[in-house]
Amino acid sequence: RKEVEQDPGPFNVPEGATVAFNCTYSNSASQSFFWYRQDCRKEPKLLMSVYSSGNEDGRFTAQLNRASQYISLLIRDSKLSDSATYLCVVNEGATNKLIFGTGTLLAVQP
Amino acid sequence: GAGVSQSPRYKVAKRGQDVALRCDPISGHVSLFWYQQALGQGPEFLTYFQNEAQLDKSGLPSDRFFAERPEGSVSTLKIQRTQQEDSAVYLCASSLDWGYEQYFGPGTRLTVT
Numbered sequence: 025r026k027e028v029e030q031d032p033g034p035f036n037v038p039e040g041a042t043v044a045f046n047c048t049y050s051n052s053a054s055q056s057f058f059w060y061r062q063d064c065r066k067e068p069k070l071l072m073s074v075y076s077s078g079n080e081d082g083r084f085t086a087q088l089n090r091a092s093q094y095i096s097l098l099i100r101d102s103k104l105s106d107s108a109t110y111l112c113v114v115n116e117g118a119t120n121k122l123i124f125g126t127g128t129l130l131a132v133q134p
Numbered sequence: 135g136a137g138v139s140q141s142p143r144y145k146v147a148k149r150g151q152d153v154a155l156r157c158d159p160i161s162g163h164v165s166l167f168w169y170q171q172a173l174g175q176g177p178e179f180l181t182y183f184q185n186e187a188q189l190d191k192s193g194l195p196s197d198r199f200f201a202e203r204p205e206g207s208v209s210t211l212k213i214q215r216t217q218q219e220d221s222a223v224y225l226c227a228s229s230l231d232w233g234y235e236q237y238f239g240p241g242t243r244l245t246v247t
Contacts, residue, residue, distance in 0.1 A: 032174075066240070067225060113176075121182060122177070124176030124177050125176050126174070126176050
């Protein structure tokens with residue numbers, strides 16, 4: 025079983041749609057959580073950190089449920105420019121290494 | 135300012151050749167990481183340096199993989215006797231210090247034929 029699991033998609037949605045991505049992690053000792061965005065043939069870039077209290081950045085909302093070891097990302101009012109792979113990422117703390125999910129591919133259609 | 139840079143951006147090696155991949159971190163960044171990303175997968179951790187000290191090399195897949203950062207700045211990932219399964223994008227990331235955001239370089243795409 026992979027340490028971080030997410031649905032690979034693809035998610036094909038029309039512009040303006042709301043889309044939700046989910047992710048689970050196996051190590052209960054994990055300390056910090058992130059969503060990264062990766063465009064085709066580019067490097068991953070930090071989209072946002074994820075906190076238990078939930079956090080919002082414009083059209084993006086991230087949520088962490090430590091009890092269920094579950095992380096989510098909600099994108100409202102999808103834009104064509106949101107098309108990318110979204111990577112769920114966990115930092116186990118002790119080692120400071122990032123553990124990535126396989127990524128979920130989002131394609132926003134005009 | 136300048137981000138993380140990596141060279142070469144693309145490398146084609148014949149099976150059995152040795153390769154060396156270079157990473158120039160952001161100036162002043164203490165922590166440096168190497169990740170391997172196979173097609174259709176997320177990046178996987180290889181190794182981690184704090185200054186010149188290699189504190190974690192648990193992700194290196196075999197003893198053919200070797201990384202160094204002798205002066206605590208530039209790092210080199212060396213792969214000896216390359217195999218086809220080594221074909222992947224090798225990503226370098228740096229961070230200001232332990233626990234800070236990791237910034238990724240553009241990667242080196244290695245193809246072993």
